[in-house]
Amino acid sequence: MSSRLHIYNTLTKQTEEFKPINPPFVGMYLCGPTVYGDPHLGHSRGAVMMDVLFRYLSHLDYKVRYVRNITDVGHLLNDADEGEDKIGKIAKANQVEPMEVAQQYTNAYHNALEQMNVLPPSIEPRASGHIIEQIEMVKEIIKNGFAYESNGSVYFDVLKYAESNDYGKLSGRKIEDLIAGAGEERRSLEGQEEKKNPNDFALWKKATPEHIMKWNSPWSVGFPGWHIECSAMSDKYLGKQFDIHAGGMDLLFPHHESEIAQSSACGCNTPNYWMHNNMITINGQKMAKSLNNGVLIEELFSGNHHLLEQAYSPMTLRFFLLQAHYRSTLDFSNEALQAAEKGYQRLMNAAAKTEGLVSSESSDMDIQAWKDTLYEQMNNDMATPQVIATLFEAAKWINEIDAKNLKITASDKNILHTTFHNFTFQILGLIPEESGNNEALDGVMSLVLDIRKTAKENKDWPTADKIRDGLKDAGIEVMDGKDGSTYKLK
RNA sequence: GGUCGGAUGGCCGAGCGGCUAGGCACGGGUCUGCAAAACCUUUUACACCGGUUCGAAUCCGGUUCCGACCUCCA
Missing domain, CATH: 3.40.50.620 (HUPs)
Known part of the structure; x- marks a missing residue:
């Protein structure tokens, strides 16, 4: 191309x-x-x-x-x-x-x-x-x-x-x-x-x-x-x-x-x-008022529609649309949307890691070839599904570099970071979605997670689990990492 | 009826003559007090029948399904 x-x-x-x-x-x-x-x-x-x-x-x-x-x-x-x-x-x-x-x-x-x-x-x-x-x-x-x-x-x-x-x-x-x-x-x-x-x-x-x-x-x-x-x-x-x-x-x-x-x-x-x-279909059928399967954008965002199992975020929709070529028909289903939701998160997680990667004396990958591929794919009638696949290829590298299984030079890291962000955010127009957190909640959560941390240190598992399960019921998911616990709203 | 497009693994979806697309799910693993999350990783394909070719998911012909437009529609 x-x-x-x-x-x-x-x-x-x-x-x-x-x-x-x-x-x-x-x-x-x-x-x-x-x-x-x-x-x-x-x-x-x-x-x-x-x-x-x-x-x-x-x-x-x-x-x-x-x-x-x-x-x-x-x-x-x-x-x-x-x-x-x-x-x-x-x-x-x-x-x-x-x-x-x-x-x-x-x-x-x-x-x-x-x-x-x-x-x-x-x-x-x-x-x-x-x-x-x-x-x-x-x-x-x-x-x-x-x-x-x-x-x-x-x-x-x-x-x-x-x-x-x-x-x-x-x-x-x-x-x-x-x-x-x-x-x-x-x-x-x-x-x-x-x-x-x-x-x-x-x-x-x-x-x-x-x-x-x-x-x-x-x-x-x-x-x-x-x-x-x-x-x-x-x-x-x-x-x-x-x-x-x-x-x-x-x-x-x-x-x-x-x-x-x-x-x-x-x-x-x-x-x-x-x-x-091209057009959109729902569960393999064309979207039409007569079939009672028309979905409004707001209904997708709220999940308030008889065909939807849950709400899907605006970025999930955007990512989902981009995963198919614009000249192909695209089929909506809960399974497909849920897959897009996960995939989008994976891409965002990788994007957040690029800047903090530790550089080495050599690189295990050809960053310039990767970058050229992205432009070639975009130049080929906006092949966004291929662009996304190529970004996922880099996502894997990013995770491996983060895990110290692969190496990258400082200059390659710079290209990787800039290019990854340019394509993901600037060109595809994806953005990390806010988790809906606010200062008050952050303050409360900071306290709660601190109490749980103490409980864990005392090996007081019933208390630690009670906090985790209780928060889960309240719609807050606690994620334990190496550097402590974080949370997100579900 | 006319015109045009499509049938790819459990799901979505790229590819369009030779090289594992990718995501999700499932299975296996790392991590963890246990989980979850995250990360790594294996397997499952090209609707059917012929043909062209050294070689076809990819080209040609036929068959069967599906869809779009022909009427407002993104």
Whole structure:
């Protein structure tokens, strides 16, 4: 593998060397959440994947502008009899302002990601704050002849576009198949009869009277279609051409395919690299509301879900996500999460030991080769599972050096420490989790452990064991080491 | 139905022509007053049937399962 970053490009279906348009600057865009509900596990995956890319590019000294949007303009509900705004629907049901709903779930999303140590993006634009830009883009598309107005709504003319462009080049679909497949299988969504062709998609939608999220436009009081926001906001903040556009695989079609069409139709260039993360399954089944197995991020952290045997920490989740490659499906189960929890702890224990290692005159391992391997793996389309495996290789060395079974020179130790920490904390974004200790508890525990120490010295085992067992029942685990006892909250 | 992807040891999950991935669990061991924790360590694989090759988990063909998208979705 090359020493330069390569990423898999969904557009070309190949792993390509990453060449920024204007180095050292890099522009990247991630399709963020529609804030009509609390964030679920699926949301965490794309956010963590792009966070690692963001961190790695920054580590490589690129100047990255990372844009991650918030979709707070509702899309059509598929299960409603007539088109209705997701956010508007919830707002009406709860007697609150639509923006109140959007804010609530935006906060929840931020809170979940912050706990997972996901860095905030450089810019986080909201769709509702860019209605004007979206209207301007729609105007441009109409002017160029790729969209038409119909009864106050504006639709993108897919067939017209396909005459001179390849509609389907991203998702691998053929326009003929799309036309053939349309029709009987399609749900009768409102406004289908307004379209020239069933494959045409809305750029602007006229609002029905009961619709509460709506804006004025040259065509009607209404709201933007569901693909236009990303085109408008990426254009505004990243320019006519930018480097990376990412999102979940489920957005490949029609969302991203349509984005490409829109952007091309208004004279904007499309991103050079498209990246898509794969989906999450639970106990081998896809995560879906209909299967009643959807898990919210907060539910995972609290353990409050019928499929969860216990709570799993934010770092356990982050580590778990990183242990699988982002382009593979990832299966959640209690067994797998518990394994991740242990593995994460093992890695953290090793990380804590690196600085205090005693150096020798020689080294028993090739630290430079190990370091090179880490970069090669990261450069190979962010092979985080392999990076983690390589870090575990060093974890074993660290333990052996600590146990005086292996030797390391001072300069190698320095490389080991710096590299281990760079990859674990800076690039993978893992952090040691606080045990929840506080000063008062530390004071109490210090006293209790001191009493137990005295009991042990007097070989008063019943008392020593009573303290240990009693604390265990109270949720505190005592760990006896060579240099005395420590504790942690369970 | 159309398009695309996947089937790896008890579990998760890398690898994608020859070299033990890794983590967890299990077993063995070190440590300990006994434990726990921590650390060390052994074993268990590549869905099935053909083919190509000196050599295939890895390439090709077929079979069987599973999944994703085609409709809001990360």
